[in-house]
Amino acid sequence: MQSTDYATPHSLPGRMLSLLVAALLLLPMMAFAGGRLLDERDLARAIKQEADYQLLDARSAGARQLAPLAFSKHYEKDMRIDRGTVFVVADSDEEALAVARSIPAATDRRVFAVKGGADAWKSAQSELPSAIAPTGFVVPKGTCDLGKPALTFDAETKGKPGKAVLEPINK
Numbered sequence: 001m002q003s004t005d006y007a008t009p010h011s012l013p014g015r016m017l018s019l020l021v022a023a024l025l026l027l028p029m030m031a032f033a034g035g036r037l038l039d040e041r042d043l044a045r046a047i048k049q050e051a052d053y054q055l056l057d058a059r060s061a062g063a064r065q066l067a068p069l070a071f072s073k074h075y076e077k078d079m080r081i082d083r084g085t086v087f088v089v090a091d092s093d094e095e096a097l098a099v100a101r102s103i104p105a106a107t108d109r110r111v112f113a114v115k116g117g118a119d120a121w122k123s124a125q126s127e128l129p130s131a132i133a134p135t136g137f138v139v140p141k142g143t144c145d146l147g148k149p150a151l152t153f154d155a156e157t158k159g160k161p162g163k164a165v166l167e168p169i170n171k
Contacts, residue, residue, distance in 0.1 A: 002132070019159065027129045028108070035152060036111075036113065037093060037096070037097055037114075037115045038087075038102075038105075038111050038112045038113070038114060039115045039120070039121050040115075040116060040120045040124050040127075043087070043114060043115075043120065043121070043124040044124040044127045044128065046085065046112065047077045047087075047124060047125070047128060048086075048128065050085040052082070052084060052085075053082065053084060053085040053086065053087060054073065054081070054082045054086045054087070054101065055069060055071060055072040055073065055086075055089065055121075056072065056073055056075040056081075056086060056088045056089070057069050057072040057073065057074055057075060057089055058088055058089065058090040058091075058095060058096065058099045059074035059089060059090055059091050059117070059118065060091055063091055063118070065126050067118050069089060069118060069121060069122075072089070075088070075099060077102070081103050081104070081109070081111075082109075083108045084108065084109065084110070085109075085112070085113050086103065086109060086110065086111045086112070087098075087108050087113075087114055087118055087121070088100045088103075088111065088112065088113045088114060089114045089118055089121050090094075090114075090117065091115070091117065092117070093113065093115050093116070093117075094159065096113035096114055096115075096117070100112065100113040122150050136162075148165065
C-alpha cells in the first residue's frame with residue numbers, strides 16, 4: 001500500500017499551509033497596529049463609540065503651548081501607552097502616522113492617527129454632546145443656613161421650564 005504525504009513541511013502544500021497559518025496568526029496583530037488615518041467624520045464616530053481613550057499630543061512644543069488639547073498626554077518615544085483606543089495628533093498627517101506606527105502592536109490596543117491635526121480633533125470634539133441637561137437640583141446637607149433660603153428653584157413641570165428666584169437675605 002502506498003502512503004501519500006500531503007502536508008509535510010518539505011512539500012509545496014505543506015509550506016503553503018505553514019505560511020497560511022503564520023499569516024492568520026500575524027493578521028490580528030497587524031490589524032491593531034497603528035497606522036490608520038482618521039478624518040473628522042470617522043474620528044467623531046470613533047470617539048462616540050469609545051469614551052475611554054488616550055490622546056497623545058506629538059506636536060511641537062510651540063504648537064502645544066499655542067493651542068493645548070484638553071486631557072492629552074505629551075508624546076515621548078519611551079512613554080507608557082495605555083491599552084484600548086489611542087489617538088495621535090501631530091503637526092502633520094505624516095508625523096501622526098509615523099508616531100502611530102511606532103507604537104507597539106497589541107491585541108487590546110487600537111491606534112489611530114488624526115488627519116488634520118489639532119484642528120480636526122477640536123472639530124470632532126465639538127460634534128459630541130457636551131452635557132446632559134439637568135432635571136433637578138440638590139443642595140448638599142449642611143451647606144445652607146437655617147431660615148429663609150436665598151435662592152429658590154422650581155423644577156420643570158408639565159413641559160414648562162423651571163425658574164430660579166434670588167431673594168435678598170437681609171430684608
